[in-house]
Amino acid sequence: MKDIKKLLVTSTCTIKTAMKVLESTSMSILLLVDDNGALVRTITDGDMRRLLLFGFGLEDTLSKLPKHNSISASVHSSQDEILSLMREGQVGQIPVVNELQQPVEIFFDEDFRLKIFLSNPHMGGLEMGYVGQAFDSNWVAPLGPNVDGFEQELSNYIGDSYYAAALNSGTSAIHLALRLLDVAHNDFVLCSSFTFVASANPILYQKAIPVFVDSEPETWSMSPVALERAIKTCIKQNKKPKAIILVHLYGQSANMEKIMALSELYNIPVIEDAAESLGSLYKDRHTGTFGKFGVFSFNGNKIITTSGGGALVSRDKVLIERARYLSTQAKENFSHYEHTEVGYNYRMSNILAGIGRGQLKVLDKRVGEKRSIFNYYKDNLVIDCIDWMPEHKRDHSNRWLSVLTINPNMTDITPSDLIKKLSKKNIEARHVWKPMHLQPLFAENDYYTHGDISFCDSLYNTGVCLPSASDMNTDQQAFVIEEIIKYFKKN
Secondary structure, eight states, X not given: OBOOGGGEEOTTSBHHHHHHHHHHHTSSOEEEEOTTSOEEEEEOHHHHHHHHHTTOOTTSBGGGSOOOOOOXXXXXXXXXXXXXXXXXXTOSEEEEEOTTOOEEEEEEGGGGSOOBOSXXXXXXXXXXXXXXXXXXXXXXXXXXXXXXXXXHHHHHHHOTTOEEEEESOHHHHHHHHHHHTTOOTTOEEEEESSSOGGGTHHHHHTTOEEEEEOBOTTTSSBOHHHHHHHHHXXXXXXOOOSEEEEEOGGGOOOOHHHHHHHHXXXXXXXXXXXXXXXXXXXXXXXXXXXXXXXXXXXXXXXXXXXXXXXXXXXXXXXXXXXXXXXXXXTBOSSSSOOBSSOOOBOBOBHHHHHHHHHHHTTHHHHHHHHHHXXXXXXXXXXXTTEEEOOOOTTEEOOOSSEEEEEOTTTOSXXXXXXXXXXXHTTBOOEEOOOOGGXXXXXXXXXXXXXXXXXXXXXXXXXXXXXXXXXXXXXXXXXXXXXXXXXXXXXX
C-alpha cells in the first residue's frame, strides 16, 4: 500500500508536468481524477509517450488521453481479491476506490511478495524433539541435559580435544575469555576493526583499552602486517598487548598461520571471534580452534541458531570449567550461596540448548546451502562494477553472508542507493560493518592500517550484504538478481 496523494492529477495538467510528477514519484503510475476526485483512469509513462507520438506537444493537457477503463478495487476487497484482479488484468498495480469512486490507496505487486530476509533462522526439523524432552522432564531452567549434550556435541564437531561452555551470547564468551586472560584496567587489547561492536565492547567491560587493526585484501579479516605493526608500537610504548581478538569475517577465515606465528613470537594469546564462521575451515581445520579461545554465536541470524546464545571453546579444560563457574554467578560449591568473586549470569538455558542440538545436526548442510547461494549470485549477477568477497584457496568459507563491493570508479550507484532500491522491492540488504575505528565510541583509540590507507574503510564505503538465508530458493535469488541488474542498467 502506498500514499496516493502525490499520484493524483487532473485533465488540466500538462503532459510535461505529468511526466515530471511521474518521474519524481518513481512509482510508474499516475491517477487521473475528475473535479469530484473520482478515478477516471490510470496513466503510465507509456500512455504519455503515445500522446507525443500522436503529435501532441508537452504543453498539451491530459484531456487528450483516450478513454480507458482502468481496473480498480473496492475498499472492501480482500488482498486475495486484489491480487486476483492484478493477475486477471495482467497489471502490476491496482488503485483502491471508495463508494464515491475516489482513489484512497494503491497496491503494487511487490506488496504481496513475501519479504526476502538477509539471514533468517532455518529450522531443521529435529529441534522440537530436544525441546520436547526439556518440557517433558521439566528441565526448562538454565543448565540441564541439553546444555551438557550441546557442549559435548559442539566439542565433537570442532575437534575431540576441545571443551565448550554454552552461554547466552557470543559477547558473553568474549567477555569471559578476556576475564580468564586477566585483562584488566588500562591493559591494551588488539582487535579487528572491521567487525560488529560486540567484538570490542567486552574490552571496555574490563576497563581495558582497544587498539584496532585493519583488514587485508585477500581475506577481509585481520591483516598480519597491520597486526605486527600494532604489536611493535605498543611494546615500544611499554604497553605490550594482553590479548588479540581477531574476527573471521562473514565466514572467511583470517590468515591463521601468520597471525598465530605473531602470537607465539610475542607471546600474546589469541581469542578467535568465530561468531560468523562456524563450519568454516582453514587448511581443513575449524575456525575457532587455533587460539587460546574460540568464540561462537548462535544468534537468530547466524548459520545455526539457538534463538540467542553463544559458546566459548578451548583445549584447556580447566579454563572452560572456570568459565562455567564464572557464568553461573561464581557460586562456590557449598550447600548455601557462597561467593568470593564477581560472577555473571551468562549460561545458556536447557530449552535453547535443545534447539542448538537439533541445529548442529544440519550444520554441514547449511554450509553447503550458503555456499550454493553465494555461487549462484557470483555466476548470475555479473556486472562490470561489482566484485565479490574473496575466498583463499586454502580456505573453505561457510559463506554466512554473500557480500559484494561496488567499484565507485565505474558507477555512481552507492551501497545506500542499492539497499534503498531493494528495500522498495521487499528485499532486505545491509551495509557491511562500519569499522570500529570510525565509531564515535572509539574515536580516541589507536588504529593501524594494512598499507598507506585503510583497507576496511574502502570495504565499508563500497560493500553490500545480499540476502543469504539458507532456506532462500532460486526463484527468490533470481528475483534479487533481476532487480539489481535492472537498477544498474537503468542508472
